[in-house]
Amino acid sequence: MAAAISTDLQMITLTAPLALDSGKVLAEVRVAYDTYGELAADKSNAILIFHALTGDQFVARTHPVTGKPGWWERMVGPGLPIDTDRFHVICANVIGGCMGSTGPASLAEDGQPYAMRFPVITVRDMVRAQMALLDQLGIERLHAVVGGSMGGMLALVLAAHWPDRAARVLAIATTARHSAQNIAFHEVGRQAIMADPDWQGGDYYAGGKGPDKGLSVARMAAHITYLSEAGLTDKFGRRLQDRDAKSFGFDADFQVESYLRHQGIAFTSRFDANSYLYITRAMDYFDLAEEHGGRLAEAFAGATARFCVISFDTDWLYPTAESRAIVHALNAVAAPVSFVELSAPHGHDSFLLDVPALDRVVKGFIE
């Protein structure tokens, strides 16, 4: 079960209740966020970064739970492509998450955790909460909005529904709608969590024991989709883990087994299983065209931003064809867009890893 967060979080409570796509209303919404670099006096230099499914606001700061570096330290910082000597970078934990923003582990009005009483949210709801955050911070127009994976979905939603809010929209390794295969993998993860008796219908917060085994299996399955087949072969192949011969048993004989088990277990120390249910659900519900009569171009009809769309050739979770569909839609409404498919061996996770070409494209677009 996720450990308690051991640091004081930067946090704001939204002054108005949040009306959700489901028709429900969330009151007293907290948004936890982190910032880097100085905000200019005219507030013109803000860049909003949206994190991915299991990411959080600790873009470039040591994670308060794991003690590991921030998830995009190679991209965000002084002199880096997203240069905090010039820009004021904001990243907020999505609602539904578990790093301080209101989510299923938060206390409802009755003083008990929401658990599965938390309303099902959408990607647009996540953006809505962050637009309210910007309102309260007094930031009208962003220099840029940037997101990879789920973060890219949020960036596209911002462009579609708050078209005047950002001058530049950078969407990396993402899609305008979750495919049947995307939904299928998420459903496996959700079923793994809900099959764990320690899930207890979501009401596990009091007991101190959550569905760690189920969440671990969910993470393992998802993790495979973040890596390319060739990347896995390069990294692990069929190499054995700390042994010279197969054990003829069910221990982790292969390095790839050991690695996946570790990924699964480590994840449970920093992530709440119910948050995993809610955020994957939001992603599965995501279909930007659907909200616009099935025509994706309509979503961008009022866009005022410049766009940059980046895909990776080995990403089979959100393959280049998905980015191409976004670019076609932007072209159809004559929105200025640059598009590049980068070659990188790491699969979907390439957006987080050492891909110098990505650094150059991001830096060039943000300038």
Next chain:
Amino acid sequence: MAAAISTDLQMITLTAPLALDSGKVLAEVRVAYDTYGELAADKSNAILIFHALTGDQFVARTHPVTGKPGWWERMVGPGLPIDTDRFHVICANVIGGCMGSTGPASLAEDGQPYAMRFPVITVRDMVRAQMALLDQLGIERLHAVVGGSMGGMLALVLAAHWPDRAARVLAIATTARHSAQNIAFHEVGRQAIMADPDWQGGDYYAGGKGPDKGLSVARMAAHITYLSEAGLTDKFGRRLQDRDAKSFGFDADFQVESYLRHQGIAFTSRFDANSYLYITRAMDYFDLAEEHGGRLAEAFAGATARFCVISFDTDWLYPTAESRAIVHALNAVAAPVSFVELSAPHGHDSFLLDVPALDRVVKGFIE
């Protein structure tokens, strides 16, 4: 938990103990099998079919547990590509399986189920048991051996280790070694099973309650790998299940979710979770080149058969590149081999489905 088998199975007990690759020995090994068509007086017309991971001997007969048609009824029967008017078709349940052949649910010498005391077996051990079956049936040389997916692995092992045993080897949608990604998906399934408290370390046979939830999740994850992304999109897309709008809940809103859940649950009625552990382990251990100093061609140095290798363009579990590696190795030892990549939309499962070109290739090769 898998239901008891409700029919009398055709079965043989091997007269000699089976020496396994692990160094262990299995005594009193039973091999359950099914046959179709008449065996010629000179026993020259036998075709051995190897089934896939979750298949069984009921190739062309109503399944005794599910009541569903045999898994290859479209391929095997009178006048069909594998013509039972001409050939005597044999298919045996692999050892480690759960349709009558000795496996983890079988009783050990102490009268209790083996459960996890069953020895870890290899693909070669599976073939070994079936070669002993052929010995006892008095069949020296097969007209052909045929297998898809895991069955193809068994066919390749037969060609490598019992090179005089078959005149024709037909390997469909298979590989000569399990990749890191293949292992990773199997490990997710195993962890899902072992995370289920009803697994009870494998000792669930007495209680009548097995790790159905874990096994169901394992099946769901595996099932995704059997289908192509495009096939899933064609079949389900983002269509909703029996509703007009999203429920904003965690029911199976999408058809693909409902389908996967059904696949998972249905599987538990016919398959033993411990068998799933042992058979996936055998597949993960499979690397035909490794047994031959890392050179796959060496495996086929003594081959006397004609080979046919078939892949499917949408199969991402065992993609065409894996078949090509097999063909290269066969070419390197000048073995006669024909190779075709068939176009079919169904992904890995294409070998089980309506692909007329597959029928023609199989029929032509078997003649």
